[in-house]
Amino acid sequence: MFKYISSRLLASVPIVLFVAIFVFLLSHLAPGDPAALIAGENATPEQIAQIRDRLHLDEPLVTQFGYWFSDILRFDLGNSIFSNRPVTELIAARLEPTLVLTSLTIVLTIFLAVPAGVIAAWKVNSTSDRSIMILSVLGFSVPAFLIGYANMYVFALKLGWFPVQGYANLSDGVLGTLRSVALPAFTITLVFWALVARITRAAMIEILQEGYTRTARAKGLSEGKVLFVHALKNAGVPISTVIGVGIAILISGVVVTESVFNIPGIGRLVVDAITQRDFPVVQGTMIFFSVVLIVVNLLVDLSYVLFDPRIRY
Amino acid sequence: MNTSQTVPRQHVQRSRMVDFRRFLSEFTDGRVEKSAVLILIAALLISVIAPMVYHSYSDINPLDRMKPPSADHFFGTDHLGRDVFERTMVGTRNSLIIGFSVAIATTIIGCILGLVSGFISFGDKIIMRLMDGFMAIPNVLLAIALVALMGSSLLTIIIAISVPEIPRMARIVRSVVVSLKEMPFIDAAVTMGTPQWKILLRHLLPNTVGALSVQATATCASAIMTEAILSFLGAGTPPNIPSWGGIIAESRVFFQIAPWAIGFPGLMLSLLVLSVNILGDRLREVLDPRVARRRS
Numbered sequence A: 001m002f003k004y005i006s007s008r009l010l011a012s013v014p015i016v017l018f019v020a021i022f023v024f025l026l027s028h029l030a031p032g033d034p035a036a037l038i039a040g041e042n043a044t045p046e047q048i049a050q051i052r053d054r055l056h057l058d059e060p061l062v063t064q065f066g067y068w069f070s071d072i073l074r075f076d077l078g079n080s081i082f083s084n085r086p087v088t089e090l091i092a093a094r095l096e097p098t099l100v101l102t103s104l105t106i107v108l109t110i111f112l113a114v115p116a117g118v119i120a121a122w123k124v125n126s127t128s129d130r131s132i133m134i135l136s137v138l139g140f141s142v143p144a145f146l147i148g149y150a151n152m153y154v155f156a157l158k159l160g161w162f163p164v165q166g167y168a169n170l171s172d173g174v175l176g177t178l179r180s181v182a183l184p185a186f187t188i189t190l191v192f193w194a195l196v197a198r199i200t201r202a203a204m205i206e207i208l209q210e211g212y213t214r215t216a217r218a219k220g221l222s223e224g225k226v227l228f229v230h231a232l233k234n235a236g237v238p239i240s241t242v243i244g245v246g247i248a249i250l251i252s253g254v255v256v257t258e259s260v261f262n263i264p265g266i267g268r269l270v271v272d273a274i275t276q277r278d279f280p281v282v283q284g285t286m287i288f289f290s291v292v293l294i295v296v297n298l299l300v301d302l303s304y305v306l307f308d309p310r311i312r313y
Numbered sequence B: 001m002n003t004s005q006t007v008p009r010q011h012v013q014r015s016r017m018v019d020f021r022r023f024l025s026e027f028t029d030g031r032v033e034k035s036a037v038l039i040l041i042a043a044l045l046i047s048v049i050a051p052m053v054y055h056s057y058s059d060i061n062p063l064d065r066m067k068p069p070s071a072d073h074f075f076g077t078d079h080l081g082r083d084v085f086e087r088t089m090v091g092t093r094n095s096l097i098i099g100f101s102v103a104i105a106t107t108i109i110g111c112i113l114g115l116v117s118g119f120i121s122f123g124d125k126i127i128m129r130l131m132d133g134f135m136a137i138p139n140v141l142l143a144i145a146l147v148a149l150m151g152s153s154l155l156t157i158i159i160a161i162s163v164p165e166i167p168r169m170a171r172i173v174r175s176v177v178v179s180l181k182e183m184p185f186i187d188a189a190v191t192m193g194t195p196q197w198k199i200l201l202r203h204l205l206p207n208t209v210g211a212l213s214v215q216a217t218a219t220c221a222s223a224i225m226t227e228a229i230l231s232f233l234g235a236g237t238p239p240n241i242p243s244w245g246g247i248i249a250e251s252r253v254f255f256q257i258a259p260w261a262i263g264f265p266g267l268m269l270s271l272l273v274l275s276v277n278i279l280g281d282r283l284r285e286v287l288d289p290r291v292a293r294r295r296s
Helices: A002-029 A034-039 A045-054 A061-073 A087-122 A127-141 A144-158 A174-207 A211-218 A223-234 A236-260 A266-275 A279-307 B016-027 B031-053 B084-119 B121-135 B139-150 B154-181 B184-191 B196-233 B244-254 B260-287 B289-295
Strands: none
Touching: A002 A061, A002 A279, A002 B121, A002 B139, A034 A045, A087 A127, A087 A174, A087 A223, A087 A236, A087 A266, A087 A279, A127 A174, A127 B196, A127 B260, A144 A174, A144 A236, A144 B196, A144 B244, A144 B260, A174 A223, A174 A236, A211 A223, A223 A236, A236 A266, A236 A279, A236 B139, A236 B196, A266 A279, A266 B139, A279 B139, B031 B084, B031 B260, B084 B121, B084 B154, B084 B196, B084 B244, B084 B260, B121 B154, B139 B154, B139 B196, B154 B196, B184 B196, B196 B244, B196 B260, B244 B260
16 A cells, blocks of 8 residues: 555656646746746836846756746745735635535535436436436536526525625634535536536446346345445446546636635636736646646545455555 | 447448448437537538628627617627627637637647557657646646736637647547557558558558547537636637627626626537537447447
């Protein structure tokens, strides 16, 4: 186990390095002076000179990258142009809403998508299968912001069940927080569940044809037990894999939904940074999300042990 | 019956005309697929005709601000009194151009990378590590950052959306090539002394067409969606070109007063992406013998 984890961590080193090099080069790929780009449009020549000095822009590219990367390894992602605060601090301040939102989304997705996928596989080609599949295509096709506005219109403006926009901090009460992220989480769930439901269905269709499913049925287990205990356990690996792969979709959903519902999370941070042309923040959040993506996928790989005892690391 | 059920895929290439006709009839049998094809054709026509018919789509009319849908303005008007219907219709072109361009660019580049890395083991390591790296950056973020850097124009948006899509395409082509490489017909070609480029182009490339076209359709749908997301977030199509995401972005502040300015372009967007996705699904069913067998 330990050996596997360390080898996987080692394997992700080149990926992290690649992401870092790419994000670093982004500011150099753009036409013009990187210092002017990073300083923003309203910078004075002194500020630009200061940034040039701080980023060691007069030295060779490799040296510059060395300085920049060693800063990142010490969790120093530079300072925001707009607020002049460290990017790591900005990300940390915005972490809570995004974390709450994504966790709730993942929980909701699992509770909605897995049973739907199981039922669709159980009754392949039936009306319920067809309707679940059509709903899932809709999830791929309707943009998150439209679902978000539709939800907001119905559940917040017309029915008044949830607040229209904004986020209530956890420290002010868990219930208020849940109410404030309920609609955004439901919105991303409607986008995300399609992927999970489809994989669950595909995996379950194959599993239901296996010998051990027949055995389970033959020994007189109830259909519910066959489906949700014996069969579903075997679908654990593909389902957790797709959740790992889907984190990228989840992140784009979070970026969009946080803007729709005005939630001060990391997604909003990126969007605001882009409109303000706050380049260090954009670079910092890209690195942050990429590392999250890599770590989540590592955790997903480790979770295989839980579902399939044949897998030993 | 489906030929692909009994005949291995590499032989399906023979007698192309007969096969294509059968493919077409099979492809458009259900009602849902027929409507999807019709919607796509309608969108193509609109994208050609609308910019010729509607010239006043960006005319500001302060007296007609945020009027609900009516006979004069089918989709109502936005906060500047512009006709949402005309803007939406004209915006179709933008979405289609981006969808198709990204699909084509991604297919060509992804195909080259996939063929090379599947066939040449030296290239494989480098290309696949690079692709892993790109896949580690969430695609919408990567696209936003690229647009923010390069400035927004039609070309930069196409590039920005294509870059994150290429790794997926390359991986799919690579996986097909890797599994085909062990097939006897490739061994036969190697034994006959066929040059490598010819094996790549004449034997491997034609067999990736199925997987490629399925992925290209999916890419087209997701590109249309990503462009709308980029425009919605303010890092997309420049405001002087009407785009669905752009119309929604401009109207979002007035959502409570004029929800139609968001709803209608959003519905058009969903309808188009839905049609492309349905066709992609159908394509997968027709081209992938494993799925076809399961359905029958």
